[in-house]
Amino acid sequence: MTDIKALFSSEWMPEALIPARPRLLIVDDQPVNIQVLYQIFGKDSEVFMATSGQQALEVCRQKSPDLILLDVVMPEMDGIEVCTQLKADPETHNIPVIFVTSQDSPEEETKGLEVGAVDFITKPVNPAVVRARVKTHLTLKVQADALRTLASIDGLTRIPNRRLFDDRLAGEWRACRRANTQLSIIMIDVDHFKKYNDHYGHLEGDTCLKEVANVLRDANWRGRDLAARYGGEEFVCLLPETDLDGALTKAESLRTALENLALPHAASTNASCVTISVGVATIYPKAEDGVAALLGAADEQLYKAKQGGRNRVEGCDLG
Numbered sequence: 001m002t003d004i005k006a007l008f009s010s011e012w013m014p015e016a017l018i019p020a021r022p023r024l025l026i027v028d029d030q031p032v033n034i035q036v037l038y039q040i041f042g043k044d045s046e047v048f049m050a051t052s053g054q055q056a057l058e059v060c061r062q063k064s065p066d067l068i069l070l071d072v073v074m075p076e077m078d079g080i081e082v083c084t085q086l087k088a089d090p091e092t093h094n095i096p097v098i099f100v101t102s103q104d105s106p107e108e109e110t111k112g113l114e115v116g117a118v119d120f121i122t123k124p125v126n127p128a129v130v131r132a133r134v135k136t137h138l139t140l141k142v143q144a145d146a147l148r149t150l151a152s153i154d155g156l157t158r159i160p161n162r163r164l165f166d167d168r169l170a171g172e173w174r175a176c177r178r179a180n181t182q183l184s185i186i187m188i189d190v191d192h193f194k195k196y197n198d199h200y201g202h203l204e205g206d207t208c209l210k211e212v213a214n215v216l217r218d219a220n221w222r223g224r225d226l227a228a229r230y231g232g233e234e235f236v237c238l239l240p241e242t243d244l245d246g247a248l249t250k251a252e253s254l255r256t257a258l259e260n261l262a263l264p265h266a267a268s269t270n271a272s273c274v275t276i277s278v279g280v281a282t283i284y285p286k287a288e289d290g291v292a293a294l295l296g297a298a299d300e301q302l303y304k305a306k307q308g309g310r311n312r313v314e315g316c317d318l319g
């Protein structure tokens, strides 16, 4: 997991984020070959071993290694097939794979790189070379993870952004449809925020948005829930496997948590402190194109909350 705090620091050094003991998976049907690599990495890394392709896939899913050293020629499932399967699975496709093989023909190498390997090392391995290559690919992995994290985190509030929310909403829509369970979203808008900016200035406005984001981040969420900044002074929360009652209760607790912070808002016409209006919508995901209807319904409920006097929660069940 990328260290978000370190990532936003101006002194960020990718190498500093390489785990102190990287987790390596060594795959080879010949234990003697595993032994050779273990002698190179065993001291400074946590090493997992597999002697077949099938076992390698299982270890990968259970242990999430940082990098895999993978033999090509193995009985039953060869390295090419293992790599192909790893790259097709969202859980494992970001793990770098280095092929370690005695077959060093350009055709073999090309095939390995085409199925997603990052490098190719020939046996017998040279310890200094293999160590250097592993370090290079661990550094690149840390950089790629960091970029993925940066692309999904809102720069001001440091909570997930709309891009991550949209991705997760699409995934949870499919998951709840398969499981035939309800999916709820909570749409939140800070009340009279234009007046807040006009009265206190834009920088104070930014600080206020960070406070709202903190309330969302610190709310006691369930495992698959997600709270994100949707844009401007709007936030959104995703609650898979949650019915309307559950989502309304959560929305109300967010509204009160912010109200209890009692952040002064002298320019507000509905309260003396910063408040939020909240729209909730719940659905049994059915058609593929229903996501827009769910978002639209939550937005309508938010509008109703604004019209009803702000600092309140409204919700609807789309069935």
Ligand SMILES: Nc1nc2c(ncn2[C@@H]2O[C@H](COP(=O)(O)OP(=O)(O)OP(=O)(O)O)[C@@H](O)[C@H]2O)c(=O)[nH]1
Pocket (backbone or CB within 6 Å): 156, 189, 190, 191, 192, 193, 194, 195, 197, 201, 202, 203, 204, 205, 206, 209, 231, 232, 233, 306, 310
């Ligand atoms: N400080 C700050 N202000 C922002 C940011 N993003 C959006 N805003 C401001 O948020 C304000 C939103 O104003 P409106 O959409 O009119 O809504 P409102 O004033 O909150 O009024 P109601 O929603 O009706 O209660 C605008 O003035 C935007 O400039 C931001 O990142 N920082």
